[in-house]
Amino acid sequence: MKTSVFFSFFLILLSIFSKAQMDDKFYQPKKEMKPLEFKNIENISLPVESDTITAVVLKPESKSIKKTIVFFHGAAGNISTYQYITKPLVEDGFQVVMVDVRGYGKSTGKPTHLNVVSDGQKMFDYLLTRKDIQNTKIYLYGASLGSQIATHLAKGNPTKISGLIVDGGMSSFTDIAVHFSPQYKEMIEKALISPYSAKEDVKALSNVPKLFIYSKGDSTVPFEQGQLIYANAPEPKQFLEFSGEHIQAMVVDKSRIVAAIEKL
Numbered sequence: 001m002k003t004s005v006f007f008s009f010f011l012i013l014l015s016i017f018s019k020a021q022m023d024d025k026f027y028q029p030k031k032e033m034k035p036l037e038f039k040n041i042e043n044i045s046l047p048v049e050s051d052t053i054t055a056v057v058l059k060p061e062s063k064s065i066k067k068t069i070v071f072f073h074g075a076a077g078n079i080s081t082y083q084y085i086t087k088p089l090v091e092d093g094f095q096v097v098m099v100d101v102r103g104y105g106k107s108t109g110k111p112t113h114l115n116v117v118s119d120g121q122k123m124f125d126y127l128l129t130r131k132d133i134q135n136t137k138i139y140l141y142g143a144s145l146g147s148q149i150a151t152h153l154a155k156g157n158p159t160k161i162s163g164l165i166v167d168g169g170m171s172s173f174t175d176i177a178v179h180f181s182p183q184y185k186e187m188i189e190k191a192l193i194s195p196y197s198a199k200e201d202v203k204a205l206s207n208v209p210k211l212f213i214y215s216k217g218d219s220t221v222p223f224e225q226g227q228l229i230y231a232n233a234p235e236p237k238q239f240l241e242f243s244g245e246h247i248q249a250m251v252v253d254k255s256r257i258v259a260a261i262e263k264l
Helices: 003-013 079-091 112-127 146-156 173-180 182-191 198-204 223-232 254-263
Strands: 040-050 052-060 069-071 095-100 138-143 163-167 208-213 237-241
Touching: 003 069, 040 112, 052 079, 052 112, 069 079, 069 146, 079 095, 079 254, 095 112, 095 163, 138 146, 146 163, 146 198, 146 223, 173 223, 182 237, 198 223, 208 223, 208 254, 223 237, 237 254
Parallel strands: 069 095, 069 138, 138 163, 163 208, 208 237
Antiparallel strands: 040 052, 052 095
16 A cells, blocks of 8 residues: 555545544555466456455466465555565465455455455355365465455464465554554544454464564555564564565565465
8 A cells, every 4th residue: 555545545534523434545456457477377256245256376387385375465456466476486386366355356346344354254265165275284465454354364264274474464454544644643543443453363363373574664554563463463473574665575585585484
């Protein structure tokens, strides 16, 4: 999510006095997709209520799959926007499932805080029925806003996963709002109540290995919010710091990130 988006969001927020979540100000889905840069692609389409959610299964060229990673991307774009994060994983032998929740890419409907997590659970339940996924260890990966979905999904399915990866995730919707408009902290905390949050959900993951990836140079999500989630998380856990902008770890420090995920 870009800084300008947050500023425009809070200008609108400050003009009204209600407890509406204003979900549409957090999500900026795009329908237009860039070409996917993978050789082995399987498309998934699932009905949800009156809509459809989609995903792609990306298989490595090697027949020996290390792990399955279910990837939830950030607020803007669609799965094709974030393939720079998943491509190194596929090249290293991971099987990756990239999910577009409602409104994104080929998925229909409109995203809200509540339906994106139900979409995540719907897709996860389906993936568990597949033998090519059942026979691997499953890891949830949330990048930026997607970390809210991934962490909430991990909380609801702790015995079905082998790890959680949080890459540049905010501590809560409310916290990120306060960060960009601290002078209105009291009003924001009353008007914008997070229906779920990574900083709270992570407390329940006592038996799930967790990797947190953050940068002090991140101008979108404060480094301190990553530290807060990490502090709330029980062991086992690892905090990996890199130098760069928001969710750019796989660009500037690819080898170290991939190695950390291999060891998770």
